[in-house]
Amino acid sequence: MSENTFPVYTADAIVNFYRAEVLTGKEAKYFTKSDLIPVPKPESIQTLYVRVLHLLYRFRPELHSMVPLLVNIANPQYHEATLGITSVFLLMRQFLPICLVHDFALSDLLVPKKQKTLIILSAIMNYLHFRKQRMDMIHEKKSKLRADRDRLQALNKSISEAQKKIETLK
Numbered sequence: 001m002s003e004n005t006f007p008v009y010t011a012d013a014i015v016n017f018y019r020a021e022v023l024t025g026k027e028a029k030y031f032t033k034s035d036l037i038p039v040p041k042p043e044s045i046q047t048l049y050v051r052v053l054h055l056l057y058r059f060r061p062e063l064h065s066m067v068p069l070l071v072n073i074a075n076p077q078y079h080e081a082t083l084g085i086t087s088v089f090l091l092m093r094q095f096l097p098i099c100l101v102h103d104f105a106l107s108d109l110l111v112p113k114k115q116k117t118l119i120i121l122s123a124i125m126n127y128l129h130f131r132k133q134r135m136d137m138i139h140e141k142k143s144k145l146r147a148d149r150d151r152l153q154a155l156n157k158s159i160s161e162a163q164k165k166i167e168t169l170k
Contacts, residue, residue: 004119005100006126011036014121021128022051036121040112046088049109052124053091056131085109099123 009017011033019028027047035044053059073079089106096104101123108116 004123006123008119008122009125011118014118014125017125017128018048018121022048022055024051027051036117037114040114040117042110042112045112045117046085046109048121049088049092052128053088053095055128056095057091059091096120096123099127 014036015031015033019031023031031044031048035041085106089109092109093104096102099120101120104120107113108120
């Protein structure tokens with residue numbers, strides 16, 4: 001992880017971005033720089049990751065702690081505490097390679113280190129900026145396509161009316 005292809009932001013920039021773009025309500029209000037540095041708080045980092053997953057995949061936070069019905073576990077009450085963390089970990093392992101972070105480990109959730117956490121959050125932040133930019137471009141192209149389609153329908157209608165007038169004149 002020594003060479004990054006994305007900028008690593010400061011803790012202030014990361015806090016401001018996540019408060020504005022990812023977190024909502026009380027979470028945004030109480031998320032501060034002290035949650036990231038000098039030692040990242042695991043609960044805050046886990047909440048950030050859950051909110052990012054919810055934002056991207058619409059995976060509701062309460063579903064992270066539910067055991068799938070097809071899984072037959074002898075004592076499910078023993079697994080309730082670890083199920084949420086495991087679910088977030090597996091989804092983050094699938095998502096972070098898109099952000100060009102390939103060495104995400106379980107310790108990044110349970111005992112996050114300052115520098116690696118800043119790098120991961122910067123990578124996610126960079127991806128969210130890129131995604132928003134591309135979504136804006138797609139919306140512009142869709143609106144232009146709709147306008148062109150409406151114009152084409154109007155022109156086709158006027159052509160058919162002109163052809164009917166020509167037929168009546170003959």
